[in-house]
Amino acid sequence: MALSLNEFFSSNPIFKDVSNHTRDYISKMALFKTLEPGQILFQHGDAANSLYFILEGDLSVCLFANDGRQLGLNVVSEGNLLGEIAVLDNGPRSASAIAIAKCQVASVTSNNFRNSIKKDAQLSQNIINFLCAQIRRVSDRIIDANALQLESSIARILIEAGQNSSSGSKQKKVVRIKQEEIGFIAGVSRVTINKYLNNWARKGIVSISRGKIMIENIDILFAIIDDDRGKVIKN
Numbered sequence: 001m002a003l004s005l006n007e008f009f010s011s012n013p014i015f016k017d018v019s020n021h022t023r024d025y026i027s028k029m030a031l032f033k034t035l036e037p038g039q040i041l042f043q044h045g046d047a048a049n050s051l052y053f054i055l056e057g058d059l060s061v062c063l064f065a066n067d068g069r070q071l072g073l074n075v076v077s078e079g080n081l082l083g084e085i086a087v088l089d090n091g092p093r094s095a096s097a098i099a100i101a102k103c104q105v106a107s108v109t110s111n112n113f114r115n116s117i118k119k120d121a122q123l124s125q126n127i128i129n130f131l132c133a134q135i136r137r138v139s140d141r142i143i144d145a146n147a148l149q150l151e152s153s154i155a156r157i158l159i160e161a162g163q164n165s166s167s168g169s170k171q172k173k174v175v176r177i178k179q180e181e182i183g184f185i186a187g188v189s190r191v192t193i194n195k196y197l198n199n200w201a202r203k204g205i206v207s208i209s210r211g212k213i214m215i216e217n218i219d220i221l222f223a224i225i226d227d228d229r230g231k232v233i234k235n
Contacts, residue, residue, distance in 0.1 A: 002056035002104040003078060005030060011079050012053075014126045022120040026113070030106040035059075035099035041082070046093045048086030050107040054078050057103030058176045061095050072181025075100065075161050081130075087113060088127070100176050153186045154196050155221040158206070162215050173215040 005027050009015040015023065030053075035041060041052065044063060054076055061074040061082070073095055076082050086093050087110045117124045137160070162173030179193045186193070197213065200206045205221065207214045215221065 005053065005055075005106055008053050008055060008079065008106075012081065014081060014130050015123070016126060018120050018123045018126070022116050022123055026108055026116060029108050029112045031108075032104065032106050035103040035105065037099055037101055039099045041097040041099065041103075041105065042093050043096045044093055048083060048091065048093055049110050051084055051087045051110065051113045052082040052097075053106045054080050054082060055104045055106055058100040059097045059103060060100050060177075060181070061097055062181070063095055072178060072184060075175075075177050075181075077176075084127070084130070088131075150186065150188060150192070151196060152225045154182060154193065155224045157182050157185050158213065158215060159218060159221050159225075162218060173218060175213040175215060177213065 003011070006023070009018075009023050032055075035057070041059060042048075056078050058075055058077045059082060060072050061076055062072045076097070082097060082105075083093070085091075090110070117127060157177075158175055161175040161177045179197065180190045183190045183193045197206060197208055201208055203220075205215075205217055207216055
């Protein structure tokens, strides 16, 4: 069942402690849309005229290679924002967004959202905090790519995808990300990703089925990263 906008505001940190007036204004301006699996929400290079709230489902944030392959960058799930960077800097969309499963989204125009930021200091601060956290995530990925072993990089990608997913429990998470997408983010082939995932599946760390990966024990993935970081520090 899809979240209501009030439920979204209550669960998303960007709207923590913002005024009721701001929430009411955004709710009044919001437009709702349902997407079927495979339907495109927006494309790379489009004008960024709206910010989206994911009320139900998962979307793949991706780029398309010259040969037509879809290269996944991230999976954005229920309870998260989508398209915030382009909305804030007036730039074009930096990637495409495609529904993985049936989705319901709410949107507000860029102008209306920016007006809310100007009028609500708490919303402005929350946005700054959110973007800083995003920068740290990108920095961590760069560090992983240059310092940590590939196994740790794959573990981090799965953990981040799992944290964005609303499906599963604290230990077990459904990750709706393709092996090709993991390979693109990690900078290796799908065959290499498949070898690692099959090895983890034999150890009970993950399970693999058509179209999705289930993290069976997220603590082991964290341990893989921590162990690898310890080796880097010692060296």
